[in-house]
Amino acid sequence: MGSHRRLAPSSGFNRGAGTAICVLSAAAAALGAVPASAAPHADARAEVDRLYQQAEEATQAYDKADERAGALRREVNESQDRIARQQQRINTMREALGSLAGAQYRSGGLDPTVALLFSDDPQDYLDRASLLDRVDARQAAQLRRLRTAMRELAQERTEAAGNLAELEKSRKAVAxxxxxxxHKLAKxxxxxxxxxxxxxxxFEHASRGDDRADLPDLSGAVVPDxxxxxxxxxxxxxxxxxYVWGASGPSGFDCSGLMQWSYAHAGIHLPxxxxxxxxxGHQVPLSQVQPGDLVVYRSDASxxxxxxxxxxxxxxxxxxxxxxYDPVGMMPVSSVTRP
Incomplete structure (x- = not known):
């Protein structure tokens, strides 16, 4: 979605529409060949190109925010699943501890000496007392595990709350x-x-590329791998x-979405x-560009x-x-990356 209809020299892609007007006006005055109405129309074309460039910059920001929001949504969902499982584990541990406490109360409510006096079978009492000692040790271990589980649950909930807050910020950034x-596209x-x-x-005929009847000859291109x-x-x-802004295929694409989708078919995940x-990847000079390299345009890499x-x-x-297809020099190249 770049400004590359050669309305101004490629090195001046950051100049505003005013510069284009000055150049066109000077040419008209010098040659006397440009109708009086041409400058406003040229100004409109330059403004459309500028708006498209700004929209693409905003599209890249949208893509980044949307990707972040998606990652946060996945993190929040995973956290909620972990919280539910941990809560169920804690509930089970509490039930087990409650059963132990009840059994201990029922068996150990009397003073041991008195209980021994009233016992029909002193040996059975001693056996049960020994069991209660082991129950106490087991109960203490389960209490420690319960406390640990509750601390982990509290930490998980805190992290989930932070992710939810960040997700809300990302949603607002996306919007x-x-x-x-x-707004830019409507204007x-x-x-x-x-x-x-x-x-x-x-203008729209040129934008669609309908004036290029022949596809470029790529028969001599050597693909490296x-x-x-x-x-x-x-x-x-x-x-x-x-072109569909914010889209990464397969029915429509923005510029970076097309690169990500294409390289996914090669088993490579691009951001x-x-x-x-x-x-x-690693950057190479434009003079060493090879088929498959990513050519990044404009100083803001938009x-x-x-x-x-x-x-x-x-x-x-x-x-x-x-x-x-378009010529590699359609816009100022800022870098070349080999994934």
């Missing part, structure tokens, strides 16, 4: 990032709808699937976001694609543009 993405769509029909059709081959094959199978994927050879990457660009 916040989602609102930012949706971009409004700008597109306000364009003249011919400009909007041309079987894992890279499997990841590339998976990415190619996703060509034409729609969820492009910022994390940047460090999911976009990522997979190099497939012959100067091409496969990536999920932005809303309205399906998974497709």
């Amino acid at each position: 916040s990032h989602k609102a930012v993405v949706e 971009a769509r409004r700008l597109l709808n306000a364009m003249p029909v011919a400009d909007r059709v041309a 079987a894992r890279a081959a499997a990841a590339i094959a998976a990415a190619r199978s996703a060509l034409g699937k729609p 969820r976001t492009s910022q994390e994927q940047r460090y999911a 976009h990522v694609g997979m190099y497939v050879g012959n100067g091409q990457v496969i990536h999920a660009p932005y809303p309205g543009a399906p998974v497709r």
Whole structure:
């Protein structure tokens, strides 16, 4: 979902729409060939690109928060299961201790000397007294185990409460990032709808890549190993699937979701976001890029694609543009990672 329609030089991806207006206005004044209405339309296109870039940055933040929330939900569920099992264990121990205490009370309620005098069988009394001594020792051991179990239960509940609180914060972060993405995308769509029909059709035609009738020639690309081959094959199978922010397949993808999904087919688990994927392997210079490498774009690492050879990457660009091939230099490259 990157800003890569070459409306401005690739090295200026951080400049705002105002710079683009100045450049276009200067060109119009110098050449006298740009209609007066062209600058506002160019400004709108640049603004749409800028909004798409900001939406992608927010999408990566959403992906990270959503992944964290998912992990916390699993931790909370596991903690609740452990708490329930520990509580059942404690209940069983209490019942056993209650039975022992009752038996001890019934057998040891009288003074031992008096009980011996009234006993029909003194030997039976002595046998039972010896048993009670052993019961006392067993009871003491069970009490120690019960106290230990109760401490463990209290600690588990404290940790679960902390995870629940963190989960609630993560849920709020997910909702916040989602609102930012949706706001940026809605604003971009409004700008597109306000364009003249011919400009909007041309813009969306270019965004879909319909003007590229021929697929890039990748026959000479040498894939370094079987894992890279499997990841590339998976990415190619996703060509034409729609960009869906926050999605990681199989019917739609955002940029990092496509990389994670593709490499999962190679038996490699990549982290969820492009910022994390940047460090999911060892980095190599762009001059040494090989098919299967992750090409990370922009200084904030908010976009990522997979190099497939012959100067091409496969990536999920932005809303309205399906998974497709693009030149590796479509945007400023910040790093190359070999998983």
